[in-house]
Amino acid sequence: MQPTATYDSAFLRACRREPVPHTPVWFMRQAGRSLPEYRKVREGIPMLESCMRPELVTEITLQPVRRHNVDAAIYFSDIVVPLKAIGIGLDIKPGVGPVVDQPIRTRADLARLRDLTPEDVPYVTEAIGLLTRELGPTPLIGFAGAPFTLASYLVEGGPSRTFENAKAMMYGDPELWADLLDRLADITAAFLKVQIEAGASAVQLFDSWVGALAPADYRRSVMPFSGKVFDAVAGYRVPRIHFGVGTGELLKLMGEAGADVVGVDWRVPLDEAHRRVGPGKALQGNLDPTVLFTDKDTVEVRAREVLDAAAGLEGHVFNLGHGVPPNTDPDALTRLVEYVHAQTAR
Numbered sequence: 001m002q003p004t005a006t007y008d009s010a011f012l013r014a015c016r017r018e019p020v021p022h023t024p025v026w027f028m029r030q031a032g033r034s035l036p037e038y039r040k041v042r043e044g045i046p047m048l049e050s051c052m053r054p055e056l057v058t059e060i061t062l063q064p065v066r067r068h069n070v071d072a073a074i075y076f077s078d079i080v081v082p083l084k085a086i087g088i089g090l091d092i093k094p095g096v097g098p099v100v101d102q103p104i105r106t107r108a109d110l111a112r113l114r115d116l117t118p119e120d121v122p123y124v125t126e127a128i129g130l131l132t133r134e135l136g137p138t139p140l141i142g143f144a145g146a147p148f149t150l151a152s153y154l155v156e157g158g159p160s161r162t163f164e165n166a167k168a169m170m171y172g173d174p175e176l177w178a179d180l181l182d183r184l185a186d187i188t189a190a191f192l193k194v195q196i197e198a199g200a201s202a203v204q205l206f207d208s209w210v211g212a213l214a215p216a217d218y219r220r221s222v223m224p225f226s227g228k229v230f231d232a233v234a235g236y237r238v239p240r241i242h243f244g245v246g247t248g249e250l251l252k253l254m255g256e257a258g259a260d261v262v263g264v265d266w267r268v269p270l271d272e273a274h275r276r277v278g279p280g281k282a283l284q285g286n287l288d289p290t291v292l293f294t295d296k297d298t299v300e301v302r303a304r305e306v307l308d309a310a311a312g313l314e315g316h317v318f319n320l321g322h323g324v325p326p327n328t329d330p331d332a333l334t335r336l337v338e339y340v341h342a343q344t345a346r
Contacts, residue, residue, distance in 0.1 A: 006139040006201045011072040015202060015239035015261050017282050017315035023307065023344035024071035025337045026141070028243070029323030030064035031076045035330055037063050047092040048084055051077045054127035061131055065138060068334045069341075072139045072202070075128065075195060079145025079206055080153065082191040085120040088112060088154070096159065103157035105165070107176055113183045116190040124191075128198035139202060141241070142195030146207035147184040147225040154180075163212050170221050181225040189232035196236045204241040204263070205229060207254070211246025218250050223257050230258025241284060245322055251276045266321030270309040282315030289320045292332045299332060300339050307343060 006012060011024040032038055038060055042050055050056055060076040080090055080098045089101030104110070118125060131140055153159070155166040170177045192203050210222060230240050242254045243263030255262045255277045262281050264273040266288035273283055291302045303318075310316040318340050324333065 005137045006135075009071065009137055009139050009201075011139050011317060012201060012239060014315045014317050015241070015282055019346075020315075021346055022341045023310070023316055023318050025318040025340050026070045026072040026074065027064070027068075027320055027324050027333060028074070030068065030070060030074065030333070031060050032324065033326035034324050034328040034333070035063055035067065037067075047078060047094075048081070051081050052123045054123050054130055057123070057127040058130040058134065061127075061140075062134055064333075065135065067330060068337050070337055072141050073131065073135055074141040074204070075124075075131070075143060075200065077124070077143070079143075079150065079208075081124075082116050082121070082144065082187050083150065083154070086114050086116050086187065090153075098153050099158040100154055103165070104151075104154045104180065105169070107179070110176075110179060110183060113180075113187065116187045118194050118197075121191070121194055124194050125198045128195060128200060132199035140200050141202045141204055142192060142200030143204040143206060144188045144191045144195075144229075146205045146210065146222075146229065146242075146244075147181040147188060148210045148213075148222045149206065149208045150184050150188070151177075151180055152209050154184075163209065167212070170217065174221065177221060178225075181222065182228070185225040185228040185232075189229045192229065192233050193236075196233060196238055200238065202239040202241065203233060204243060205259070207242065207244040207247075210244045210250065210254075211248075213250070215249050215253060218253055223253055226254075226257040234258070239282075243284070248273075248276075252278060255281045261315070261317065263319070264321065270306065270313060270316070271311075272309075274313055279314065282317065283310065283313055284317040284319050286319065286321040287336075289322050289325050289328070292320075292325070292328045292336070296332075296335060299336060303336060303339055304343065307340070 010020045013020045014024050057076045061073050065073050093099050152166045239260045241261040242259035248268040261284050262277050264285035266286050287306050
């Protein structure tokens with residue numbers, strides 16, 4: 001159940017579609033390369049190693065909370081951490097992304113995807129324990145990669161623009177595809193459970209690349225497995241957020257998969273997103289991240305447009321429509337949080 005210190009926070013109230021003192025704000029990738037203090041503490045430490053050092057994870061996760069006064073922290077990690085933890089050979093290469101030593105292409109390869117246990121990720125439990133003590137009433141968001149996005153990396157062997165191998169498996173060998181995503185759903189659910197049981201107040205499932213699919217393919221070949229993840233953590237009664245990029249045509253289905261909050265990228269205005277998603281869901285988003293490279297007045301004008309589009313929503317969490325770009329001026333984010341809080345104070 002919810003930690004009492006965070007239960008009445010603006011963020012969790014918005015996720016539950018309850019009245020809020022102001023519109024809560026947090027940013028995807030708020031902890032990361034845009035902060036000079038992040039670059040300093042990460043210097044010389046490979047990405048995956050940094051995710052396995054509890055004290056370092058704690059410091060990095062807290063940095064944007066201290067600097068920007070955001071309404072929630074998000075646990076510093078990477079979506080491939082649970083795959084690494086169960087023994088998949090992979091690395092995160094600077095400027096490239098996750099690269100898998102031996103892509104999963106055959107049924108025999110599935111045997112390499114064993115179950116994840118809490119003993120595989122003790123550093124997660126330790127880091128979240130440290131974080132929740134430091135954060136006090138500020139909620140901590142746990143997260144994981146959704147089965148489709150994890151599968152896309154595993155099958156392709158790394159980042160892809162076309163997902164030709166993954167989609168070929170999905171179309172050409174649907175039984176193998178289903179078994180792969182079912183196994184990934186179990187791993188993902190186990191990873192989220194570790195975070196929630198350690199003290200995370202909400203979780204976000206990132207299906208970053210699922211916008212590459214048509215709605216019919218999503219419904220048939222992906223949605224059941226994302227739904228399995230959400231169902232697995234439903235009993236904890238923490239808000240479940242679902243986000244993908246380029247998912248305007250999938251918003252309704254992503255809500256139906258089991259999310260309490262649907263993340264929206266910048267391509268669809270929030271009032272239209274609400275029409276597509278339907279009632280009973282809060283929305284999260286959705287300022288275009290590149291607006292942050294303009295002047296203060298322009299940022300405020302565009303943020304006001306997002307707030308106006310969200311005016312009739314049952315619940316709204318202000319965020320960007322994707323992650324904070326690495327070259328963003330941190331002060332632009334601080335000013336944006338101040339603006340949203342001031343404009344929406346009730």
